Amino acid sequence: MNTLPRIQGGLALKRHKPGLNTPVVNLSRPRTLVFPLIGYGGTALQPRVRVGQTLNCGELLADGIAASASGRVSAVEARPYAHPSGTWMPSVVLECQPCVTANxxxxxxxxxxxxxxxxxxxxxxxxxxxxxxxxxxxxxxxxxxxxxxxxxxxxxxxxxxxxxxxxxxxxxxxxxxxxxxxxxxxxxxxxxxxxxxxxxxxxxxxxxxxxxxxxxxxxxxxxxxxxxxxxxxxxxxxxxxxxxxxxxxxxxxxxxxxxxxxxxxxxxxxxxxxxxxxxxLITIYGDRPCHARVAFGTAIETVLADTGNSPRAGDRVRVGGALSGYDLADISAPVTAQTNALSVHTAPSVQPSRPCIRCGDCISVCPVGLQPQQLYAYARSADDKGLDRQGLDHCLACGCCDIVCPSEIALTASFRHARSRRHADRLSDRDAQLANTLHDRHQARLEREQTRPTRQTRPTTPSEPIAADGIAAALERARARRKS
Amino acid sequence: MPASDSDRSPTARRGVDLALLRQDTGVQLRTTPATMRYVLYALVPGTLAYALLIEARILFTVVIAAIAAMAFEALALTLRKRDVIRTVSDGSAALTGVLIALSVTPLLPVWQLIVGAGIAILLAKHAYGGLGYNPFNPAMVAFAVLLVSFPADMSHWPGKADPANETVWDTVTAQTPRDRWRELLREQRHQHMDEKSLSSASAKTDDTVQLVAVGWRWSSVALAWLLGGLFLLWSRVISWQAPTAFIVTLALCHSAASVFGTTAFDPSMTLLSGAALFGAFFIITDPVSGAATARGRLLFGCGVGLISFLIRQFGSWPEGLAFAVLIMNSAVPLIDRLDTPRHPR
Structure with a gap:
């Protein structure tokens, strides 16, 4: 117990844990709660509720999303959600009785x-x-x-x-x-x-x-x-x-x-x-750092305003920390179960990166033993074999390499990009393969039909012209079959 | 919607926010320009020792080469339509120029020095894509090209380092101190073998005394390089692997050779003369053209040590470091490939 287990790679960063000295703020629950229909990995979810339906607290709105209050579904419509892109997503809007506490x-x-x-x-x-x-x-x-x-x-x-x-x-x-x-x-x-x-x-x-x-x-x-x-x-x-x-x-x-x-x-x-x-419980870091109990579905804007951390003009609002978080494009997005911290900060200038000088600092800090600079070279040249050999799938996207990089290269972002590109490639490969299989089957069926003519094709051969009485006889046969 | 949405920065992005992290935790790591500056600082004691003990002209050539390299860098960047000020000010070109000036003889004609800087920056660096993309160490490419192109001028080393001597510019030998050593010791050995007349041996004694003096001066310079190298290690600009592997390999090779009686040098002399320590800390530690991983750097250092020993021992050049570095540079992609991360699959 006295000696702590050694950790591979990583960085000893100065402790920065805001809002621990103040008592937990119990935020009031607003009248309108918004629940984006987004699941793990950004998949879209099917709503289980209809507009106008009244719900009890805890009932599922969709798989993995529970109503955090009793109320009436006033709309299922596109709303901003917590994502760096600022795009809107179908969300369930719940109207409920306002409440002095979140829970x-x-x-x-x-x-x-x-x-x-x-x-x-x-x-x-x-x-x-x-x-x-x-x-x-x-x-x-x-x-x-x-x-x-x-x-x-x-x-x-x-x-x-x-x-x-x-x-x-x-x-x-x-x-x-x-x-x-x-x-x-x-x-x-x-x-x-x-x-x-x-x-x-x-x-x-x-x-x-x-x-x-x-x-x-x-x-x-x-x-x-x-x-x-x-x-x-x-x-x-x-x-x-x-x-x-x-x-x-x-x-x-x-x-x-x-x-x-x-x-x-x-x-x-x-x-x-x-x-x-x-x-x-959410860490809120701004003018008044604190921890607040926030009902799911509360707009981030409201959370910040109620805790006295409203952003001023030019401020940025970030979800998560400096390393794994993202800046919000629209602060009316709601709090979800994954919102662990909100911070309001002034926009710092972002320096453009310099070329990689292969110093190897990133290699010594990688917690999973990767070689980020090699990965970066392969990611830039979109060399999938190289990426596999270097173990792109092991990357945690923790950002340690970004921190130590003397050239301030956005390494993690490039790995994320390479990953999503490969994912998209795999999906389109799969689709292409499916289309290929279907095409092959179609061709095989056509060939089969040509070599073994079916019954319908025989009468249409020009050598045997269809006689009018032939049709009548066929109709007769069909009727007789139906009767029996 | 926030009222200030229109003036909000559009660069809402995912990922590491270094500026915020710095603001929060005060983490401040060395940037690439700072790395270059540190190396330049580390070269100061060695350069001063060089100027005081060997040849004052080195200060002049260092400045000329640095200015020439920066001018060539600016030219290349202009032609490539890149940000000239930002890139030239990172100090990498200046460092290359300084390293060239310190590698070649201080008596090299200035125009040849400028040609060397041009080769290093234009051919060895920007032809491959600029900083970070050059497979070969630019300073060593320049050294090799100059050595091949101007062999006479390149081996024109200051022989008499006595400041009292008026003929500082007049060199006694047409070889590097190391080369002179080799020649002398070879002769001595022949004399021992042949048990030739005492008179010829005593005739050599003066020369030996002078050479020991030169050796002492060069050794001091070498120790000054070591001082700079230790500073770089301490400030973590360079890692220990490549220099250590290089020095150990070189010492082992020379010890083994001297045990078997086939060499004229003893190991301590090997390390304290010539370019060994300068190369160990300032040349083979170039990150761009060297191996990237810890194990790769060990291998790289060993390779440079072994090849430069072989060149010194059996080759026709007195100093093998430049070629050894270039040969190992060409092996770096292979070394990097060998040391890929091993993960349980």
Whole structure:
């Protein structure tokens, strides 16, 4: 416990966790809530509700999206959503009674043990950032009874995001209750909470909360960005157990390890106690840094205004941290389960990059042992074989290479671009292959029909002109067949 | 919709926001121009020692070569329609010019020096696409071209470094100090073997004394290069792999050769004379034309050490570093390819 496990690559960034010294702000719930119909990876979701329908709190609007208040669906229409492009997306608009707090949910069912259906019906998605459906994640797990390790990821390494830390500092008991509910369901052989060693306050609260729970272990990590990324974290914990690292095609579940974000575990606990997933804790960094409980569907603009962080002219609003986040084009976009931090900052000047001088600094910081500068060269020349050889699929897009690059090259952005290009290429390849197959089948069928003429084609041959009585006879036969 | 939407920056983008990160965490890493500046600073002690102990003209040639290289860089950038001010001010061209001037003899005619700078910047650098794309070390390309084109002028080294001597410009030998050493020691060995007359041996003694003096001066310069190199290592501008591998390989090769009695040099002399330490810290550490990974740099340093030993020992050139570096430069794509990340698939 005294020596922290060594982390491969990464960067020791100065701690920047705003808004931890102030009490949690409980934001009022506005009259109008907006829920973009977007699923994991930007897929469009089908709404399950119609305009004019009244809903209870917690009812599903679509797969993975629950209503965070009771109300009436006033529209299903295109609305801005939290995305750097500023495009609009079909969203469900819910009109509800305004409420002084974010988390008062009128209807709460009886507490029950967790199971897949319960999570699915509650619409729980990961609160870490990617937003993968928790039920779908756990459904992939072959045998819940064989869970070797439940890993609660409380490592929140990115500067500017502190919502998990605040959650531990203010609601440690609720978090532990959530973890207990998960343990009751999954029966893991061991449970551990991974957290960076420099979160002293949070660790103290956590210690108090698990004082009489010997089955939950605390795994301290070096405060090195990106210690909270799931795959390297699981790799690290596997290494501590003397196991080989994850293969490229393996997920932690394939090794019977279930890794959940701390806030997700907290939300799961709320579900087990019969509550709906209605709100989350968000780090807000601006004039008045704070943490706020915000109802899902609240406009980011409202959140900032209510906490006294309204942007001034020329300010930019960013979702997430400086590394993995993005700037909003439209701040009327709503808060979703994946909104972990909002920051208001002045627009700094962006310097154009210089050419790569192959200094190799990026190689030494890559947490997954890639060679970003080589990847960059291959990405620029769109060399797919080279990208594969260099392991583009392993890239976490953590941004460490961007930070150390002396030429200030947007490496991560180029990897993201290469990835989406390859994804698009693969899709169009698949479509082309499908079209090819269909064409081949069509051709084969035509050939078959030519070599083996069917019955309909025989009478049309000019050698046998159709006689009028022949038609009459055929009609007669048909009638007789119908009668019998 | 925000009221200020129209004046909001349209560059809403995803990904790393370095400016914000700096504002939040104060993380400030060295930029490429700063890297070049650090290398130039690290060259100061060696250059001063060179000027004081060997030849003051070096200060003049260094400045001329740097200015010439920057002028050629500006020319190339103008022709290629690039941002001239921003790129010239990154210091990479100036550094190339300085490295050329420090590699060649300080007595080289100025026009040849300018030709060298032109070759380095135009041929070795911009013909391949400018900074970051040159497969060969520009300074070493210039050195090799000058050595092949002007062999006589290139081997015109200051022989008498005595400031009291009025004929500083007049060189006693037409070879580098290293070359002179080799010749002398070879003769001595022959004398030992032949057990020839004492008189001829004593006739050589004066020469030896003088050469030891020259050797002492060159060694001081070499130590000044080492000082600069240690500064670069300490400030993490260069990594330790390539210089260490190079020095160790060179020392091992020469030790082995001296054990087997086929060399005229002893290892310490090898390292403290000629271009060994200068090359170790300022030439083979060029990131652009060198290997990129830690293991690759070890391999690269070993290769340069081995090849330059072979050239010194068996080749016809007194100093093999330039060719060794160029040969290993051409092997860099292969080295990079060898050391691709290994991931469990």
């Amino acid at each position: 008062t949910c009128e209807s709460s069912s009886k507490p029950s043990a967790l199971n897949l259906d319960l999570l699915r019906d509650a619409g729980l998605t990961g609160h870490g950032g990617a937003g993968f459906s928790t039920a779908a994640k756990l459904a992939r797990h072959a045998a819940p009874s064989q869970c070797q390790g439940l890993i609660i990821n409380a490592a929140e390494c990115e500067p500017g995001i502190a919502c998990d830390e605040a959650l531990l500092m203010h609601f440690a008991d609720e978090v532990i209750a959530g973890i207990d509910a998960l343990i009751d369901w999954l029966q893991p052989q061991q449970t551990l909470i991974a957290i960076e060693a420099d979160k002293h306050e949070a660790i103290k609260c956590l210690h108090d909360a698990i004082a009489n729970k010997q089955y939950i272990r605390l795994q301290r990590l070096q405060p090195i960005y990106p210690s909270g990324a799931e795959r390297p974290l699981v790799d690290l914990l596997l290494r501590l157990e003397g196991q080989p690292r994850l293969r490229r095609d393996e997920t932690p579940l394939d090794r019977n390890r279930i890794c959940l974000n701390l806030a997700t575990a907290h939300a799961a606990g709320r579900i087990a106690r019969g509550h709906a997933i209605t709100h989350r």
